[in-house]
Amino acid sequence: MTSRRKSLNSGNPGAALVAAEAAFTRGLYAVAIFVVVLLTAILVTLLIGSRESLGTIGLGFLYGKTWDPVSSEFGALPFLVGTLLTSFLALGISLPFSIAIAVFLGEYFREGALSSFLRSAIDLLAGIPSVIYGFWGLFVLVPLVRSLQLKLGVPPFGVGILTSSLVLSIMIVPYSAALGREVIQLVPSDLKEAALSMGATRSEVIWKVVLPYARSGIFAGVLLSLGRALGETMAVTMVIGNSNFLPRGIFSPANTMASLIANEFAEATEPLYVSSLVEIGLLLFIVTTLVNIIGRQIIKRTAVEV
Amino acid sequence: MKIAGYVLILAMTTLLLAGPVAAGDKEILGAGATFPYPLYSKMFDEYHKQYGVKVNYQAIGSGGGIKQVKSRTVDFGGTDAFMSDDDLKDLDNPILHVPVCLGAVVITYSLPGGPVLKFTPDILADIFLGKITKWNDGRLAEANPGVDLPDMAIVVVHRSDGSGTTFIFSDYLSKVSIEWEREVGRGKSLNWPAGLGAKGNPGVAGLVKQLPGSIGYVELIYSLQNKMPVGHIRNRAGNYIEPSMEGVSLAAGVKLPDDTRVSITDPDAELGYPISGFTWLIFYREQKYGGRSRDQAEALIDLVWWAIHDGQEFAEPLHYAPLPEGAARKAETIVRSVVYDGKQVLSE
Numbered sequence: 331m332t333s334r335r336k337s338l339n340s341g342n343p344g345a346a347l348v349a350a351e352a353a354f355t356r357g358l359y360a361v362a363i364f365v366v367v368l369l370t371a372i373l374v375t376l377l378i379g380s381r382e383s384l385g386t387i388g389l390g391f392l393y394g395k396t397w398d399p400v401s402s403e404f405g406a407l408p409f410l411v412g413t414l415l416t417s418f419l420a421l422g423i424s425l426p427f428s429i430a431i432a433v434f435l436g437e438y439f440r441e442g443a444l445s446s447f448l449r450s451a452i453d454l455l456a457g458i459p460s461v462i463y464g465f466w467g468l469f470v471l472v473p474l475v476r477s478l479q480l481k482l483g484v485p486p487f488g489v490g491i492l493t494s495s496l497v498l499s500i501m502i503v504p505y506s507a508a509l510g511r512e513v514i515q516l517v518p519s520d521l522k523e524a525a526l527s528m529g530a531t532r533s534e535v536i537w538k539v540v541l542p543y544a545r546s547g548i549f550a551g552v553l554l555s556l557g558r559a560l561g562e563t564m565a566v567t568m569v570i571g572n573s574n575f576l577p578r579g580i581f582s583p584a585n586t587m588a589s590l591i592a593n594e595f596a597e598a599t600e601p602l603y604v605s606s607l608v609e610i611g612l613l614l615f616i617v618t619t620l621v622n623i624i625g626r627q628i629i630k631r632t633a634v635e636v
Numbered sequence: 637m638k639i640a641g642y643v644l645i646l647a648m649t650t651l652l653l654a655g656p657v658a659a660g661d662k663e664i665l666g667a668g669a670t671f672p673y674p675l676y677s678k679m680f681d682e683y684h685k686q687y688g689v690k691v692n693y694q695a696i697g698s699g700g701g702i703k704q705v706k707s708r709t710v711d712f713g714g715t716d717a718f719m720s721d722d723d724l725k726d727l728d729n730p731i732l733h734v735p736v737c738l739g740a741v742v743i744t745y746s747l748p749g750g751p752v753l754k755f756t757p758d759i760l761a762d763i764f765l766g767k768i769t770k771w772n773d774g775r776l777a778e779a780n781p782g783v784d785l786p787d788m789a790i791v792v793v794h795r796s797d798g799s800g801t802t803f804i805f806s807d808y809l810s811k812v813s814i815e816w817e818r819e820v821g822r823g824k825s826l827n828w829p830a831g832l833g834a835k836g837n838p839g840v841a842g843l844v845k846q847l848p849g850s851i852g853y854v855e856l857i858y859s860l861q862n863k864m865p866v867g868h869i870r871n872r873a874g875n876y877i878e879p880s881m882e883g884v885s886l887a888a889g890v891k892l893p894d895d896t897r898v899s900i901t902d903p904d905a906e907l908g909y910p911i912s913g914f915t916w917l918i919f920y921r922e923q924k925y926g927g928r929s930r931d932q933a934e935a936l937i938d939l940v941w942w943a944i945h946d947g948q949e950f951a952e953p954l955h956y957a958p959l960p961e962g963a964a965r966k967a968e969t970i971v972r973s974v975v976y977d978g979k980q981v982l983s984e
Contacts (some may be wrong), residue, residue: 343953358878370776382643396826397827398826399798399823399824399825399826399827400820400822400823400825400826401827403827412703467842468842468846469846472846472847473846476847485789485791486791486847486849487791487832487847488791488846488847489832489843496717553872566833567796568834568835568839571832571833572796572832572833572834572835573828573831573832573833574827574833583832583833585796585833589796592835593796593797593798593835593978594796594798594825595796595823596696596699596700596797596798597697597698597699597797597798597824598699598801598825599699599703600797608648
């Protein structure tokens, strides 16, 4: 403020304003570049940290099924499978709910006390610390899943892939639901009114106009929630059973990449062991990036041209 | 406005610079094992009250403690698994181990009615190898006459995080079972042949409580706190021993080597409890390194000396076994051997 007033007095306001504008732009650039540098730095750090395991184990790391710190044998396949299985299963479970919530709040109850109560309740779900979800899963879901397993005649562990997917699905609902509601509200009313005037029922409008129009936005929300599921650590580690074997089905205990790192990093002393754990981190980084790239392509393809 | 800002910055800088000086106290930095952490925090708190020396101990795990000592970022480390000859071989400044107390690892389980069960070493090994899968297995029934064992699947629960507790337990199993030693071995993290993993002692205790038919291993204090049944284990002399501090002290009554780096699992003692171990403080023998002052070295050694003498009274109330006489004498000799620039640090 001071400098601007001064420059106004000095009779040359234009130059000073241009200079301020340029400085502002430079600042924006610097911050944006800093974020990219940070991302690259993380990748480089992971690469350097996993150098030893990349060199010693090589590609075998990707398809090795044994994780044995005692005999220094490290394979990431069980954790890769565990991570993908829990995340996509959670996504599948959460999808009907998050879309229903998005339609309900975006189309049926846009305003009013009920709507704002529901909205804040869902936002609150996103704010609950994951360790609380883990506790809830351990004390409520585990006995339920266990009794289901007893009825089905499978080993009654209670913990495992299904239990962690259920916990994850609840954790990720708010992300896809919130974004879905936003885009559904953005569907132009002209389109909806046109459909209604041609005799479409309300549900027909939703299925044939609103959802196709909002498709890519809804998918962006789904992608966001998938990213959350891939990286979730605490809640998963409490209910997945932490068994370092290739899972045989959705009831079997397993482990994920994030949970393995959280569990074993503190006590890893052997250089190859530490390096293998860092490589797990690198793998998680790559998987998340790939999922994002593929997702962006899908968003582009499904976007409605207006 | 501007002047006020400068004054504020000046004041803050002064505070920052003066902070450590104004506190006046010495501070000793340590990091390592989580298992003795409840005892250490009690001990160090008392020490601060009595001598005004502040001890900052970070419970980051035994492996982390060893790493920090090696990178010389702390004054001392804490560990439940002693460093191997290989680890110590290449050091130009030897690292010393001083035992502080003992802890027991107990077998706990969750069965209807909570019966007290007896385990032989080979039954334990086979359960954790995944070879005995039912609670009404013939061998378990034979070891537990009169107990009505249910027709339930055994679910093994182990630690998912690297841990000194796992080291002690797997060290025991390696001693009593050739098959375990060959297929799994000893370590802080293992390739478990069976079961579920849970994080930390509280995690294992919690999961075992949650799952009927499960069996796991935890530090004694966790089974006491959670009022869980504990197994009696047959020791080398053939007696079934209930885990207790006395049983652990008896196990530690073995002849110790001078550097106290010894595993006391599966001991000869007639009434010794077979799954237990020491926990150690570790630090360098020559304290003059990396610009350390003699004062700093003396502060550390005074603390260690206090921990193996007056500090011992805090062990029993927290369910750790205090050092037996023999181990305490060896520990004293080790503390006496610490030097600064070649001269003994401990003032007698």
